[in-house]
Amino acid sequence: MKKIKKVALIFGAIFLLFLIVTVYNAFAVKSKQPEPVTTTIQINEEEAVARFSEAITYQTISYQDRTKFDLPEFDRFIAFLEGSYPLVHEQLELEKINGYSLIYKWSGKDSSKNPIGLTSHYDVVPVLEGTEDNWEQDPFSGIVADGIIWGRGTLDDKIGVISILEAVEHLLSQGYTPEQDMYFMFGHDEEIGGDEGARVIAETLKERGITFEFVMDEGGAIVENMVPGVSQPVGVVGISEKGSATAELSIEGSGGHSSQPKSSTNIGRIASAIAELEATQFKHDLKGPGKDLFEFLAPEMSFGMKYIFANQFIFEPVIENILLKQPATAALIRTTIAPTIFHAGEQYNALPEKASAIINLRLMPGDSLEEVKEFIEETIDDEAITVKLDGSEATNVSSPHSKSFQTIQQAARNVYEEVVIAPYLMFAGSDAKHYESVSMNTYRFLPVQITSDDLQRMHGTNEQISVENYINAIKFFTELIMASDKLEATD
Known part of the structure; x- marks a missing residue:
């Protein structure tokens, strides 16, 4: 019984310390906004x-x-x-x-x-x-x-x-x-x-x-209403822009009559590859400009949101899961995949000998074209599908400080x-x-x-x-x- 009480006291002390530190962090964040000097400019x-x-x-x-x-x-x-x-x-x-x-x-x-x-x-x-x-x-x-x-x-x-x-x-x-x-x-x-x-x-x-x-x-x-917990309008200044690349997935093989299809067709394999990419997605990580955004916004948030964002080192997985739920915020923390064009077939009763798909990707700073192509090839895991990638990587990240x-x-x-x-x-x-x-x-x-x-x-x-x-x-x-x-x- 004494051991249980001792353990409870230890956990209670740890929790109290945790609470003190995290609440202090929330109160300690200071606004990064300069004091305005109301403009007096008069123009016609x-x-x-x-x-x-x-x-x-x-x-x-x-x-x-x-x-x-x-x-x-x-x-x-x-x-x-x-x-x-x-x-x-x-x-x-x-x-x-x-x-x-x-x-x-x-x-x-x-x-x-x-x-x-x-x-x-x-x-x-x-x-x-x-x-x-x-x-x-x-x-x-x-x-x-x-x-x-x-x-x-x-x-x-x-x-x-x-x-x-x-x-x-x-x-x-x-x-x-x-x-x-x-x-x-x-x-x-x-x-x-x-x-x-x-x-x-x-x-x-x-x-x-x-x-x-x-x-x-x-x-x-x-x-306005850009970020939960921030009541004021938010002016966002881009310190970097994502890279833009186009990936072409293509496959060639025997066609044939649609009455005798193989269990895996050219269209099916390209479609499976896209489905696998969408299901897997690139790794997400709250870093760089996305992290900077919330560091600047945290001091202006209501206390509940401020508490979470002032303690990103603890709540980062929770924050990332929240961001992933909306396309606009998910794009802040990962390279995105957007299939935009599909080419295959000319006649309803003939299996196409070729099939291809175009995917637009917007690259996070730090993700290279080489790494992106490697991710696509490893994810689809189909040697019959050729992957061609062309585009530009993200720009440098300018200082927000x-x-x-x-x-x-x-x-x-x-x-x-x-x-x-x-x-x-x-x-x-x-x-x-x-x-x-x-x-x-x-x-x-x-x-x-x-x-x-x-x-x-x-x-x-x-x-x-x-x-x-x-x-x-x-x-x-x-x-x-x-x-x-x-x-x-x-x-």
Whole structure:
């Protein structure tokens, strides 16, 4: 009996110690958010909206087939910029890359400091044929109605180009000069990879020996109800983007009449391989940008959630299981598998001699193409199936603790005082990846507050942005340019 009591006392003491330590950890986490300094920037909103509205009317559409580009329309857009932002074009140096991508250089007071780079793109995706009538307003009208600006590019990503130029024009009108050089780089083919735009811009600047303190592109945005336990809107800044690869699984063998099928057909074996991949999945792990996201959010959570996330070293398996239940959060912690295309057969009563499937994979930082291919081959375990893999690995992970990241945080908080700014892993692609070779850090953030419906509209029907969001984007870039004056070079 005494032994039982002794054991109970020991377990009680251990539990009490556990409770003290974990509760202390929950109370000890400190906010990583800078105190906002409410922006006092005043701009002529009516004129700024009118310029953005006109920018939307230029059909600067990117097509996979580059021969379909309406290049005169791109020329008209560039001419529109020159006429709309006279101070920018008088006082900054403009260089055209491959005729249509633009580099604006703003010389600062001290050119020995690492420059800052802000980048966006002005090309847009086509309107899907057959959906034109589904738009409430013409997709290239730029109509402003009931506080909403309509049209392709209002979200992706003419808003970035125009907001930056509005900010620079405003600062020039105030006689402002930045401390260090600043570059504004606008691609014309981001929607098809940026190979003739951002990639060549980066290569050109690298040849000149230019290294940026940081580059910021589009990417994350401000969203509500993103994370349980966080009541405020959350602004996510991409510190890396997942790699994108395409795997082709193919098999060849005898076909024959469908009345006498083998027990294992070409279609069946490819289907089994896909089923095995979906059932197995890549290993999940809360690390890197995903882990950073919750470290920044934990201090802002309600106590119950804060308790769990402040003690990740104990509750990590529980957290991971929760994250795996939703596709958006599962993608934060593992390489994803998405079968997208299946090819097999031509006639209902003939077994196909060939079958193939295409799988899109989004690679976590640290997962190499070689490792991904090896995982696929080992998982399907079928020597008759050939696996071909092509694509790119994830980008480098930029620091969420750098002065550059804090500068972006500060600018965002000055405009959106209640928003929590945190790092995250971007799932889609951007031009930012091209600038890694010329920048200490690359970040991805579109400074607007959007809804889940807006995310669907980005490449879809009824793309739009509120006037308030657009004006706040101008204020953000103005704040960011001024806040960058306080940056010190990275060691």
